[in-house]
Amino acid sequence: MERDELAAWLRLTLTPGVGNAGARRLLAAFGLPQAIFGQPQAALRQLVNAAQSAALLTDPPGLAAQLEATWQWLQGAAEGTRRRVLALGDADYPDSLLHIEDPPLMLYLLGAGDIEENQPPTHTVSALGAVNSIANDLRRSLAIVGSRNPTPQGAAHARQFARAFSEAGLTVISGLALGIDGQAHLGALEGADQGGQRLATVAVVGTGLDRVYPKKHLELAHRIARRGLLISEFPIGTPPLAANFPKRNRILAGLAQGTLVVEAALQSGSLITARLAAEQGKEVFAIPGSIASTQSRGCHALIRQGAKLVETAQDVLEELRFPGTVGNIAPRGGDASSGSQDPSQRDRLEQMGYDPVSLDALQARTGLATAQLQARLLELELDGQVARLPGGLFQRMGRG
Numbered sequence: 001m002e003r004d005e006l007a008a009w010l011r012l013t014l015t016p017g018v019g020n021a022g023a024r025r026l027l028a029a030f031g032l033p034q035a036i037f038g039q040p041q042a043a044l045r046q047l048v049n050a051a052q053s054a055a056l057l058t059d060p061p062g063l064a065a066q067l068e069a070t071w072q073w074l075q076g077a078a079e080g081t082r083r084r085v086l087a088l089g090d091a092d093y094p095d096s097l098l099h100i101e102d103p104p105l106m107l108y109l110l111g112a113g114d115i116e117e118n119q120p121p122t123h124t125v126s127a128l129g130a131v132n133s134i135a136n137d138l139r140r141s142l143a144i145v146g147s148r149n150p151t152p153q154g155a156a157h158a159r160q161f162a163r164a165f166s167e168a169g170l171t172v173i174s175g176l177a178l179g180i181d182g183q184a185h186l187g188a189l190e191g192a193d194q195g196g197q198r199l200a201t202v203a204v205v206g207t208g209l210d211r212v213y214p215k216k217h218l219e220l221a222h223r224i225a226r227r228g229l230l231i232s233e234f235p236i237g238t239p240p241l242a243a244n245f246p247k248r249n250r251i252l253a254g255l256a257q258g259t260l261v262v263e264a265a266l267q268s269g270s271l272i273t274a275r276l277a278a279e280q281g282k283e284v285f286a287i288p289g290s291i292a293s294t295q296s297r298g299c300h301a302l303i304r305q306g307a308k309l310v311e312t313a314q315d316v317l318e319e320l321r322f323p324g325t326v327g328n329i330a331p332r333g334g335d336a337s338s339g340s341q342d343p344s345q346r347d348r349l350e351q352m353g354y355d356p357v358s359l360d361a362l363q364a365r366t367g368l369a370t371a372q373l374q375a376r377l378l379e380l381e382l383d384g385q386v387a388r389l390p391g392g393l394f395q396r397m398g399r400g
Contacts, residue, residue: 001085007067008033009087010235013105014060017052023105026056027088066235073210073236077110081225083209084109096138100254100280104233108209111229112199134229137199140322141171143256143277145270146180147263147295151356152387154180154263154295156397157287159187161260164313166191166200170322171228173256175248176203176217180262180270189223201228204252206245208238231255249273258283258320260310264298271298274307283319285310290355352386356393 001009012023012033025047030036036044037056044053070085077083086093086107097103144162146154162172162184172188174181185201192200203224207213209232212221224230233251234244249272253259259277261284264270274284284307289296303309310316351365363373377394380386387395 001087001090003067003071005032005034005087006070006085007063008037009085009106010066010070011059011063012036013235014063014066015052015055016060017055018048020102020105022048022052024088024103032089066237069210070236078225081111082109092134094134094138094255097251097254100250100276102250103254104251106233106235108232108234108236109229110209110225112225112227134199137171138202138255139257140169141173141202141256142316142320143173143252143259143273144180144184145174145252145259145261145264145273146184147265147268147270148177148179148181149295150179150183150263151289151293151295152389152395153397154287154289155183158183158262159190161262161287161313161316162187162201163191165316168313168317168322169198171199171202173202173204173252175245175252175269176205176213176221176224176230177245178214178216182217182220184262185220185224185228189227192227199228200224202255203228203230204248204255205230205232206234206248207240208232208234208236210236211239213240245269246272250276253277253280253282256282257322258285258316260285260287260316261299261302261307262287263289263293263295264302265294266297266301268298271302274302278306283308285316285319287311292355352394352396356389356395358393362394 012018012026018026026036026044027033029047030039041053041057044056048056074083074085086109088103088105093107097107142165144158144165146158150158158180164187165172166188172184174184176182176185185203188201192198201224203221205213209230212218221230231251232238233248238244246269249269253273253276256277259274259282261270261274264274274286278284284302286299286302286307286309288299288303288309288311291300299307308315308319352362359370359373359377362368362377363370366373368376377386381388381394385397387397389395
């Protein structure tokens with residue numbers, strides 16, 4: 001995208017009151033933004049109201065500064081990454097987003113790319129520039145979403161499932177938030193073929209791509225940029241505004257071929273993503289959890305509404321039937337009740353169950369003295385088979 005074309009698209013998106021719907025009507029009638037701004041107000045008035053048509057006749061406030069910031073951002077790609085701005089109608093615009101209710105007018109992309117020796121990493125590279133074969137990768141993709149405050153078991157599930165999907169050749173899409181999102185990105189990066197060319201993971205974010213939110217995920221964002229892709233519809237410089245995060249969920253659901261919810265409360269952005277995916281005619285999956293956990297209630301509600309209950313990554317692959325993936329997941333360890341554990345250790349884990357449990361309750365179940373039980377729990381915790389929760393509770397990790 002050349003600077004003049006970028007300026008026209010920014011002018012359209014920044015014009016007060018026009019919005020995505022109004023802009024799409026104008027584009028359908030007149031073509032590219034440059035043509036829109038060459039129209040008389042009377043012609044514009046046929047498609048938008050009087051205030052909007054008047055606003056389209058002049059540059060919106062801050063346009064020059066936004067254009068310069070965006071242009072400078074495009075020039076600043078680090079080694080091994082690319083930056084790109086895609087506009088609605090661009091040949092490289094993701095086809096899957098054209099079919100959602102409100103496709104974004106502009107997408108900002110930051111991610112992995114093949115950089116030839118001595119070739120500057122700018123926006124002028126052909127194809128997507130920011131990625132390798134994004135259209136092909138997104139045909140085999142799955143969104144993983146969930147709570148920002150997951151249980152240890154939920155966080156482990158997100159990472160394990162994402163790793164398994166990545167090993168099976170899928171691109172994992174999530175939102176870079178704390179909790180389940182971050183674990184999904186990490187699992188996907190762990191499972192990806194490091195020598196391969198496909199996208200390991202895609203992060204759809206709610207800020208401008210010159211910022212990382214939450215800051216705790218700065219290093220994770222850098223890893224994603226080197227091995228995957230970050231996408232935003234928000235202009236460079238956009239801070240983390242609360243209203244933008246639910247808005248970006250339609251893109252997250254739109255890019256993926258299905259959505260897996262790992263843990264979610266009844267009122268959560270993850271359920272918004274699941275609803276949008278269902279409205280787009282895509283499969284929704286949910287992992288059941290403890291009836292005592294508030295983080296499981298959203299998943300249980302989705303299952304009651306028709307989401308597919310899943311216990312393994314293979315359940316999802318068999319439902320989506322991506323070519324070459326079914327049966328492609330090797331058995332993985334992590335079952336806390338198997339392996340080389342001695343019988344007494346397995347017995348203690350069975351007595352714990354899978355719900356969070358207090359020390360007193362465990363004492364009643366096992367009959368062990370407090371000091372002896374605490375020593376056994378510490379052994380299991382150090383072995384990664386039990387997690388210590390707030391409030392003096394313990395929870396078994398893994399599925400039996």
